[in-house]
Amino acid sequence: MGEKLKLYGFNNLTKALSFNIYDVCYAKTAREQKEYIAYIDEEYNAGRLTVILSNLAKMIGARILNLSKQDYDPQGASVTLLIAEEPVIPVGSVQTAHLDKSHITVHTYPEYHPETCLATFRVDIDVATCGKITPLSTLDYLISSFDSDIITMDYRVRGFTRDVNGAKLFMDHNINSIQEYIDPVTLAEYEAVDVNVKEVNLFHTKMMRREIELENYLFHTELQALSPDIRMEITENLRREMQEIFSGKNIY
Template sequence: MKITPDQRIQLHGFNNLTKSLSFNMYDICYTKTKEEREAYIEYIDEQYNADRLTNILKTVSDIIGAHVLNVAKQDYIPQGASVTILVSEGPVVEIPTESLQESPGPLPSAVVMGLDKSHITVHTYPEFHPNEGISTFRADIDVSTCGEISPLKALNYLIHSFDTDIMTMDYRVRGFTRDIKGQKLFIDHDINSIQNYIPDNVKELFDMIDVNIYQENIFHTKCKLKEFDLNNYLFGTKKDKLSEEEIGEITEKLKIEMDEIFYGKNIK
């Protein structure tokens, strides 16, 4: 149901609900030699350096309708990067009713809403197994907003900004705001799953699990890529250069790594 401006709840003061989205992506690969592993880490560090991450977060800021106040960014030695952007209320245009509905956000489009006292951060974590040849790259993105629009509207863009094998997403609405009668409102939009903000063509690519606590306005979704093509997980070599025994061993290692991340536990 679309809500017209006349049907909207009138608030006493500013909508100060805090809506926080944590988006975590993982890229897994196999490197046969130490040189290949070092080359993979170097490649990842270049692909997701602080400058590129800053551009991604600035686009997220545009999508949620915020003005960038300050940018702090850092590339780390030996690897990894961080970016933090402080944002404030953006130019308010006519309130789009679609911002309150469960649907994927843009890829991206123009400014859609005004909000206040918000921040967007990203941290990257390239790492590797000490002796199994497995390397894993993780990026953690947090989008925290105050106001009416949900940071979930930036999720579609974030998914398309990274090559990801596994995604975990958390969304929580905190605090409360009041209507003009003083009644507390602990959430200002309907939501039953983060999945409703992910396009169908993306959902078809992943196995997905929800763990939601509706009464606390806490939502969690994790996704693991369905299709497994070994060539997509090899860095520095190709499947046709490996023996059948190597193919079997490497495939098993990669699938165990992905399952452990997806289920959040070590698998023997």
């Protein structure tokens, strides 16, 4: 097990961020759909995901205690990091510190629709931290690390800690919406909706790209090779797929 981590008191707040992204692509044949899945599976293999999560750990001031990664057959990958907050040395008469272990995980789920020629790549990232660390500062990095068409995020703060006078503190930072932690330039590219339950420190935000630039969604197909009617049909199918994922239910 190695040397035990020395703790200097506790901040018992647990902060959990669940970050899910969906990337949608048009591949006109079954063969191209499988090729897209193979491409995206290689592009975001366990090695690449490890780099992304390692950078995320550095951004929140955590050190990696243990790393586990795995690629799967026929597709998909997982990475898990056990993390600890950087050591805190007490200064002065008031000594505060933080529960010193938590984790970051990522899983990928490539799949495709058999009729509409659409393939979807889903990534789930969960960041659970204890003490003063909050993962919200990493959202811009996560969004930019993937081709994010639809994004759903949940942030929850659990437990309580105490101040030096013994009063319970159920939140140690200000938050009204997850959107407050995302660059306004990035937010402008998305339609965003909040469902928050502030009474229990639970925040949910979902986002969907406002504009579809069709050429960005084609795999092995040139935009110029498609007739206006086909372009319109593909765009409509993309919009329907994205709208259902964004809504979380079958609409069409």
